[in-house]
Amino acid sequence: MELELNEEQGLLQSGLRQLLEGACELRRVRRHSYDGDGRDPELWKELAEGGWTASGVPETLDGGGLGFEEAAIVALESGRSLLHQPLIETLLAARALQRAGCKAPLSEIAHDGASATLAVLELSRDFAPDPELPRARSTQAGWELSGEHFGVPFGPLAQRCLVEAELESGEAGLLWVSTDQTGVGWREVGAMDRTVRRYALTLEAVEVPGECGAGAGDALGELPDEWRVLLAAQTQGACARLLEMTVDYAKKREQFGRPIGANQAVKVRLALAAAAVERMLAAVYHAALKIEQGASDRGRAAAMAKLETASPGAEVATQGIHVHGALGYTWEQDVQLFAKRIKTNEILLGSDADCLERVARTIL
């Protein structure tokens, strides 16, 4: 029985953390995401050189061949650093592509350091009332893809997009498009968390080569649960960092001649937040393990990880803002950046009610 990272995983984690602490401090995140155009190719290059962007591609295809536990570690660190790059999306895309047997796209990720995002119905539904899947018509060269998706993270800031579509057979399919190719349109929609900008995607007769798509089958079915777990992991990382920042502040900030953290009311708030953050980690590890094992209860474990991080995460963020006082409500203070990521992750890919019903269906 081991519900903790092993030594190798620990090294992996500290490697990525070190990289991100150096290359992705919050000033940089702010500069690119809030003050800039959202692009940061240098950082992506550094991540690619470290092997992180291809880490979800199998070793046989020259990728990092990391399993899902390791993917969760990457997500934890992406939350901790508030990474403004489509790293977990690229990881998820690689996993889905592999399951679908699409080798050409995997090669782009492995050899070209391509970044990727995902446009799937499950997420579109969070942004539009009754979205319909784009349709993929087969052509001599492959497919012709038309339709819409909503809420796509990063959108054109990524180089490729893995698109869920309905094939002529009625089956679901996964197609790999370049985000700047002819017929692909992006419309930015508001994003409270500007570190993950959101886009509506329109596809007008987009041509997709044969080797860049496939019937989805299980490849797609697994994706939402995997994404839920990575969002949960990301929230845990963000909460852990936000809590650290808040604890530091409570130690330093003085009112009435002593640190505010000496007040028992503040202690209660932070102790409960810490208890929540610790539990989140167990939930993430558990779900990552279940998915890695392909266990039959992996869907429930994913829903549990989402539940444990969703409203508890928002509560941790609210406490973080509160303890920072009026300062916590300002743009300049960093807690709010984390709060927005945490709140966004709470809302997407299954509300509490949805996740509870997912759990209920497996146990009642």
Place this chain on the structure above:
Amino acid sequence: MELELNEEQGLLQSGLRQLLEGACELRRVRRHSYDGDGRDPELWKELAEGGWTASGVPETLDGGGLGFEEAAIVALESGRSLLHQPLIETLLAARALQRAGCKAPLSEIAHDGASATLAVLELSRDFAPDPELPRARSTQAGWELSGEHFGVPFGPLAQRCLVEAELESGEAGLLWVSTDQTGVGWREVGAMDRTVRRYALTLEAVEVPGECGAGAGDALGELPDEWRVLLAAQTQGACARLLEMTVDYAKKREQFGRPIGANQAVKVRLALAAAAVERMLAAVYHAALKIEQGASDRGRAAAMAKLETASPGAEVATQGIHVHGALGYTWEQDVQLFAKRIKTNEILLGSDADCLERVARTIL
């Protein structure tokens, strides 16, 4: 605009409180309810002499003629004192009897000081999965009543019982039986709160004179909402007293060389409990006013009063026990007596989910 007792109502309240503080201290409640057989005819006599038992009967029929706001005051005080007598039940019965136009029973309450309880379907449903109404067959002399009810408070400890039944016409009816008459059977069922013992009622061809029953119509329809509000009021009274006891304890009990109430964590617990208790009172006043006015939104107001006292009440009780430490968990400590009444009132006549749906239906 007045959302507070007027001077007269204030006097009424302090009169009843004084009577109950003298005649119904907790030692007496324990003696009769927990160590005795539940009966306490002397106390009932005192209440009758004070005019309280007939206070729900119209003045024209020699009763106290109190309105519903005053009924709520009585209920508040019955909670504060943990009264172990069917006072609010007798009040509710009198109101229903008056609406149904049953004068003979009202006379028994007004002139004989009769105590009464209520056996209605809405409450039976909290105790049995799918209870059916007893049937009332008309006879020459009146009715013949057969069937069952569940969870009847006080049961044979009251002298009369107002029974909801189905008449031959299919209409609902209210019938007035003596709790010790032939054919009436009582079976005590467990009651965590022994100060309001609970009984299953069986009726076997019970004869009811003509003047002691009537088709219920509106008389019955109003009853559950009125009862909900009085339970809410009772819970408020119980919570207020429990909180006072807890605050006193927190001031006196010392650990680590100072009163435990000097700890900010204890202060937060008690401040939030106090905030809940204050809000409960506003909810009770509001609902009492709406019912007194016969306002169209009285049902919603009743559900709101129940919601505001139900789980918040249980939370106040839990905090009361917690702050008392291990002592709070003992039989000898009085907080637990109140906690049991509060928790019982939470469970009966509509859970939170039920009450929320009642509210939702009126606003969505």
Place this chain on the structure above:
Amino acid sequence: MNLDLSPSEIAFREKFRAWLRENLTDDLKWERVADLSHSGAWEARRGFERRMGADGWLGVAWPREYGGQGATLLEQVIYQEELVRSGAPALTSSVGLELVGPILMEVGSEEQRHRFLTPILLGEEVWYQGFSEPNAGSDLAGLQTRAVLDGDEWVIHGQKVWGGFAEHADWGAVLARTDPDAPKHRGISFMIVPMKAPGITVSYIKEMTGGEHLNEVFFDGVRIPRENVLGPLNQGWRVANRLLGYERGVMTLPFATRYERFWEKLRDFASSNRRRGERLSERPHIRAALARSYVDVQMMRLANLRWLTHYLRGTPPAEETSYMKVYWAQAHQGLGDLALELGGGAALGLPGELETLAAGAFSNEWAFSRSTTILGGTQDIQRNIIAERILGLPRA
């Protein structure tokens, strides 16, 4: 008991409502003029308030002897509710009307009253409130801005935060330390500062929502006449504190009206939107959440009305205003959370950020409601007040 207004209260309401109908044109409404960086927004708001002032609709609470209407507390609540209902912008005169005016009446000199009261009442002069500092928030009395007498002038050095309208304000009500050797509560005075004086620099603080309403103000050797002290020297903290605590509590009364309006928006959204094929208002947990939030807002209102009854009967506001602030935060944060639950991904934008649900109103409310446990005395402080001053628990 009754929840009805008296005939005279109804008349008061109708009169103000009619005035608003006539004068509050669409271009003056909150959505249009909230953002002061929009050109003309400030002027529009000021013009509207001067009209209010001219027609006697500012300072309705002020005693008749000072030109007010001597409105009862209930009328004041009605007044505020009508302002909210009508969609009027928040008053730029509120610091003058609700803080400076009452202080002037209580402790101001004859000259000061004469000079300052009428312009406030006519909406002609705007006041800035200079209380909090970077290192004096909850612990207001720990403020470090100092005023030193130099001949016939005070020279002020220091920094204030969290006040609003500083750039536009005519006057500042500024707390400064005038006796550095006295215990911290006793060396503070209430200074009247012309906000256009040399040495004053104003900047904006950007909020979590992206909005910029609050200021940082730097006082760098600002000189004001010796007589510009409001109330007794070195007793500024007592004066400020007494007014702040209670008034701010009572101020939450009309907030319930704002929340009712926002709740209605949420209900309408739930009734007219679907997710995953189902109308939101038909999903059981959404129904329960909307009902819960409705009850919460109503209970905030009802609990406050009970205390309002006490005030109307003659008991002045006291520590129970701390309860009001507890309910306030609960109702507001509940609404903010519910808004994002209902809106889902589509609600996750900020105002002004491209297409977002109701122009970011939902996410904005969520973010804004995070500040409710902090503003006007943090929740921790309110709970301490309840525990110590109402329940009588011992200080640590």
Place this chain on the structure above:
Amino acid sequence: MNLDLSPSEIAFREKFRAWLRENLTDDLKWERVADLSHSGAWEARRGFERRMGADGWLGVAWPREYGGQGATLLEQVIYQEELVRSGAPALTSSVGLELVGPILMEVGSEEQRHRFLTPILLGEEVWYQGFSEPNAGSDLAGLQTRAVLDGDEWVIHGQKVWGGFAEHADWGAVLARTDPDAPKHRGISFMIVPMKAPGITVSYIKEMTGGEHLNEVFFDGVRIPRENVLGPLNQGWRVANRLLGYERGVMTLPFATRYERFWEKLRDFASSNRRRGERLSERPHIRAALARSYVDVQMMRLANLRWLTHYLRGTPPAEETSYMKVYWAQAHQGLGDLALELGGGAALGLPGELETLAAGAFSNEWAFSRSTTILGGTQDIQRNIIAERILGLPRA
């Protein structure tokens, strides 16, 4: 990561499971023997434990050199889980096994170990834990029971509360003040008291649930030999406290198994009962509540397993056991509340009080769960430990 047991752990579990299957007959199960006022209940439990002891199933955690199995922490958890799953009664030997035994091994004299360890391990002697007092609960070091040396004997006066089995116990592990002039943490010693000694009076404390499991014990001039001090004189508090804090946290690990079993009861109830014509498990809010409670219990288990992994890797238990107690209370109180929500009116009886749902199990669990924030260090203390010792926030 994995959640699997190793072959040797599985073998351990199967061996103990088989032993329980063979030896834990129905008449020995918890429901039958929980109430010690039932005739024969005590004897039945003692007999069962002596059988456990004889077959080596007591003190599995003890090192082999003292006769234990030297079980790993995970095996200890498996052991506890199997006990719960099997329906075995709580061990009357637990104070001896989990508190006194380890202390003896750490600080006991050669004679003391020789005299006391084996009878504990064989289930032959029962120990009473005399720590808390009416005025020393959270503030245990404030205890007032005193032991005064009179010739070759200690004479003990005082009163203890909240311990169990006092009436039946052979020995008491009693904290008493042996140096009244020392600072309060430094004048306490750990005394070994024969519980049948003259001067000891035992009474029962009735709990909120109506049960009577806990004792008050009065020591009125009880005389014990001078050598009956466990560990160094005047250092009893340190010894007791170190063991108490961590061990009690780790003890919550197998509680999750108990809660899983209780949760299954609730699920079965919801699946097989109707209210107002609808099966409970089909009502959306009941489904959500059951799922929420399921997650809560599982998360308590999983969070604990993560720390258990650390212990198995060699990091000894430390302050994180305070987290465990926080989760424990949350899971337990949630289950208690859910039980009454599901059971409704029919669940509102207490055990033994006429016909009540599942013999009062639901209401009993509700009431019992109220004590979970108090026992073994209150929630307030746990939160302080987290804040100060883990997060490093300053002491007030």
